Amino acid sequence: MDRVSVDPGLLDDLEWRGLIAHSTDPEALREALTEQPVRFYVGFDPTAPSLHMGNLVQILTAKRLQLAGHTPYALVGGATGMIGDPRDSGERTLNSLDTVKEWVQKVQRQIEPFLDFEGPNAATMVNNYDWTASLSTIDFLRDIGKHFPVNRMLARDVVKSRLEAGISYTEFSYVLLQSMDFLNLYRDHGVRLQFGGSDQWGNLTGGVELIRRHEGGKAHAFATPLVTKADGTKYGKTEGGALWLDPEMMSPYAFHQFWLNAEDDKVGELLRIFTFLSREEIEDLEAQTAEKPFLRAGQKALADAVTTVVHGAEETEHAKAAAAALFGGGDLRELRGETLAAALREAGATQAARGTPVVDLLVEAGLVKSKGEARRTISEGGAYLNNERITDVEHVPGEDDLIAGSWLVLRRGKKNLAGVEMR
RNA sequence: GGCAGGUUGUCCGAGCGGCCAAUGGAAACGGACUGUAAAUCCGUCGGCGUAUGCCUACGCAGGUUCGAAUCCUGCACCUGCCA
Numbered sequence: 443m444d445r446v447s448v449d450p451g452l453l454d455d456l457e458w459r460g461l462i463a464h465s466t467d468p469e470a471l472r473e474a475l476t477e478q479p480v481r482f483y484v485g486f487d488p489t490a491p492s493l494h495m496g497n498l499v500q501i502l503t504a505k506r507l508q509l510a511g512h513t514p515y516a517l518v519g520g521a522t523g524m525i526g527d528p529r530d531s532g533e534r535t536l537n538s539l540d541t542v543k544e545w546v547q548k549v550q551r552q553i554e555p556f557l558d559f560e561g562p563n564a565a566t567m568v569n570n571y572d573w574t575a576s577l578s579t580i581d582f583l584r585d586i587g588k589h590f591p592v593n594r595m596l597a598r599d600v601v602k603s604r605l606e607a608g609i610s611y612t613e614f615s616y617v618l619l620q621s622m623d624f625l626n627l628y629r630d631h632g633v634r635l636q637f638g639g640s641d642q643w644g645n646l647t648g649g650v651e652l653i654r655r656h657e658g659g660k661a662h663a664f665a666t667p668l669v670t671k672a673d674g675t676k677y678g679k680t681e682g683g684a685l686w687l688d689p690e691m692m693s694p695y696a697f698h699q700f701w702l703n704a705e706d707d708k709v710g711e712l713l714r715i716f717t718f719l720s721r722e723e724i725e726d727l728e729a730q731t732a733e734k735p736f737l738r739a740g741q742k743a744l745a746d747a748v749t750t751v752v753h754g755a756e757e758t759e760h761a762k763a764a765a766a767a768l769f770g771g772g773d774l775r776e777l778r779g780e781t782l783a784a785a786l787r788e789a790g791a792t793q794a795a796r797g798t799p800v801v802d803l804l805v806e807a808g809l810v811k812s813k814g815e816a817r818r819t820i821s822e823g824g825a826y827l828n829n830e831r832i833t834d835v836e837h838v839p840g841e842d843d844l845i846a847g848s849w850l851v852l853r854r855g856k857k858n859l860a861g862v863e864m865r
Numbered sequence: 866g867g868c869a870g871g872u873u874g875u876c877c878g879a880g881c882g883g884c885c886a887a888u889g890g891a892a893a894c895g896g897a898c899u900g901u902a903a904a905u906c907c908g909u910c911g912g913c914g915u916a917u918g919c920c921u922a923c924g925c926a927g928g929u930u931c932g933a934a935u936c937c938u939g940c941a942c943c944u945g946c947c948a
Contacts, residue, residue: 706902736900824895857901
């Protein structure tokens with residue numbers, strides 16, 4: 443059995459960090475987490491080849507629980523990923539088994555570095571495909587379905603909101619699968635706690651209730667809050683996509699930049715949710731942000747901490763060095779060639795033939811989608827070559843524009859940078 | 866299976882034979898102001914070396930017409946009601 447001493451301050455810390463948005467029976471949860479090590483699980487559906495910011499909240503919360511002495515079960519939804527959790531935006535497109543299997547592997551590999559798979563409270567990786575795929579329809583309907591009153595299922599917010607636009611039986615049934623996961627882990631592994639994002643609340647309580655009805659058992663659940671921007675709108679719309687954890691899908695540099703650009707009003711909240719800095723450190727950073735916001739001490743600490751947790755210290759240093767070189771305000775030409783080249787590779791770099799007009803270079807560097815957009819950007823005064831605004835749409839960079847022998851630094855607006863190595 | 870309504874650009878949503886590359890929101894992007902914040906204001910927001918031009922686009926495939934996102938036919942999908 444799990445023989446580790448647990449940190450009695452865990453729940454207070456989670457609450458202080460604002461990580462508990464909803465909870466079943468708070469008193470019982472506190473008691474359970476304080477008395478002894480608890481086996482808990484958190485699930486991730488493979489809906490994309492990479493996890494993102496929203497999932498990171500869960501991963502880090504799982505790590506907090508493990509650090510406090512509890513035992514994690516990380517579940518990847520090989521089965522639930524085949525079905526699709528209902529969401530307001532409408533029915534999902536089903537992915538093929540091959541796609542889901544591939545994404546399951548990627549997601550598992552992404553979670554692994556965050557948890558400790560050795561020691562007295564070692565983490566366990568599970569896949570609900572293992573117990574769902576072979577389940578017969580009759581068993582499913584008799585053993586699981588019997589415990590789900592349809593009237594209750596219809597009352598769930600997601601379902602209600604989908605009744606107009608339509609919802610398939612497939613997605614409607616999703617909650618049964620996730621609840622069954624909890625039941626199985628409860629029965630076979632002694633898992634007594636599940637948490638997830640607040641949008642998962644219905645699924646979380648579904649499991650708790652199923653355990654009660656089916657086994658007469660007592661299980662717990664809590665939901666972490668939805669992280670939003672200061673104006674309440676959704677995050678994740680950076681550079682036209684979500685904030686991915688996979689460095690192939692989002693460079694560590696871009697990832698670091700995202701946190702660095704956090705709104706003042708959000709820095710404290712983000713530090714509490716996404717970093718392991720202590721309460722004292724965070725309160726100090728919040729005070730600094732309040733007094734001298736222009737120094738952005740909070741943003742810097744946040745960006746460094748989160749990037750280090752996700753991509754490692756080395757990548758963080760690279761990202762910082764690149765940002766310092768490119769945003770430093772100094773003359774680019776004074777930078778050493780290697781420094782510049784490294785910074786540009788970090789920010790994103792391409793190659794092009796000498797004599798290519800800027801308009802085409804902007805397209806090739808990925809800063810704009812078309813030549814028309816490139817011309818528009820230039821005429822709006824939003825395009826820069828080596829930190830100088832480009833005024834001539836027809837401009838063709840020459841030899842004396844090259845920095846360190848072969849580089850051009852293109853920028854769109856303040857933050858979108860790209861290097862082009864001229865061949 | 867029957868009847869009715871629907872399918873428009875990243876999203877929502879107008880248009881209902883020429884004045885439509887398509888009104889209006891939102892998102893996004895650029896500029897100004899700043900701190901690589903927020904808010905605000907201004908501008909842009911299908912492609913093409915830029916053209917009273919051509920190409921692509923209003924679910925898919927055909928058709929009517931000098932001309933169709935708009936009308937007709939078939940198909941697919943969605944929603945509601947009936948069986």
